[in-house]
Amino acid sequence: MRQITPVFKREFLGYFRSPIAYVFLVVFSIAGVGLSFFVGGFFESNQASLDRYFMFYPWLFLFLIPAAGMRLWSEEKRTGTIELLFTLPITTLDAVLGKFLAAWSFLSLAILLSLPMAFTVAYLGHPDWGVIATTYCGAILMAGGYLGLCSLMSSVTKNQVISFVLSVVACLMLLFLGWSVFSNVLNSLFPVWFVDLLSNFSFITHFDAFTKGIIDPKDVMFFVSLMAFTLFLNVVALER
């Protein structure tokens, strides 16, 4: 387990050694704020809350997290550095966790860069800081869930484009299950209990509670177990 640290450091700093980090952080911030201003009606809502900002997160993550996660293993496979990595004295689990945690920290950084939005809201009104705090927790946990899937998809191919597309499709499926438009369609086809069961596997269903200021252990467990499960498969895929 001690070997996680060097892998983590290399991977995390790796984002900043290339333009990826800066492009990603800028696009993430602009896209997030842009969606909430122009699509979400952030000002028109006339409320001192970040609801209109975070409501787009599941959709923003759908494209941006695969973009950040697609290189995790694909790039190592393409450049051949994976051979170097796995002939160093580390276990596959160390490598998977080190890389995952590095990417997750990077995404958390991107999410926390939206804090000026929270301060703006606080300047203009009196937001509920408790709700804002739980929403940030939820967003970071949800990012971990998305990233677990992306890391897994990245480990099955050395082509970053394929890795990106597979990740988007996988995330899209988990997203759709809880999207109201989609579940209305399902409701007309299947019994309600079945649709509810399906929507339990969705990011949106579990993220919603956080945005209302509730930290439900069930929701936390969902994201944590999604991460654990995908990372386990990730190790299996790499050792195959």
Add this chain to the structure above:
Amino acid sequence: MIEVKGLVKTYGAKRAVDGVSFSVCRGDILGFLGPNGAGKSTTMKMITGYLRPDAGTATVDGISVADDPVAVKSKLGYLPENSPGYPEMTVEEFLSFIAEVRGFRTKSSRLAQVDRAIGLTHLAPVRKQSIETLSKGFKQRVGFAQALLHNPPALVLDEPTDGLDPNQKIEMRALIKSMAVDKTIILSTHILEEVEAICTRVIIISRGKVVVDETPAQLQARQPGARLDEIFRRLTASDV
């Protein structure tokens, strides 16, 4: 020191390595020869624990790679065929990362190892340069520096002189030879003069099988007066 027994690796329908066995002692430089695709690299990858053999065992210093891959990997230095390192890192950053993974946790011990490796492989002029900008010769030396950084008891070098100019080749050979005093070295090569110049033993592998395992002098004695490449050609004629 390094012992290989009945290694087998199959890719699809092709048996890349077919029951390779040999052992190497401390102080030996084993030259691993064979036509392209004969199974040299695959065998080396199985010794270093990167590939899992379908059958057979490889042990380093009495430890089986299958039982304790991490322990074996910490005893080996490995130069992969064509992956010198992470392209976006500088030589110094990369070697420092390797030192950290190899267990040099304090900054001063890390720096000492990096300086030693840089000194041995004459990388000082490019230490602040990113690996992707280096010439093939320098890249190769970075790979070599990485392999000997922790002063391992055994080195596995896959085509160490590939891509070097004649002067660098001679220098690299001298370096390998000087290190053999207290190490076990396995190197693969296409260049037969290299075998004559530095190896104390030769293994020729053809179609995944060992066809020759003797000293360079014995190999020469098979056909007195003939050049080594003629002998090599005759022995591997079946592998086209």
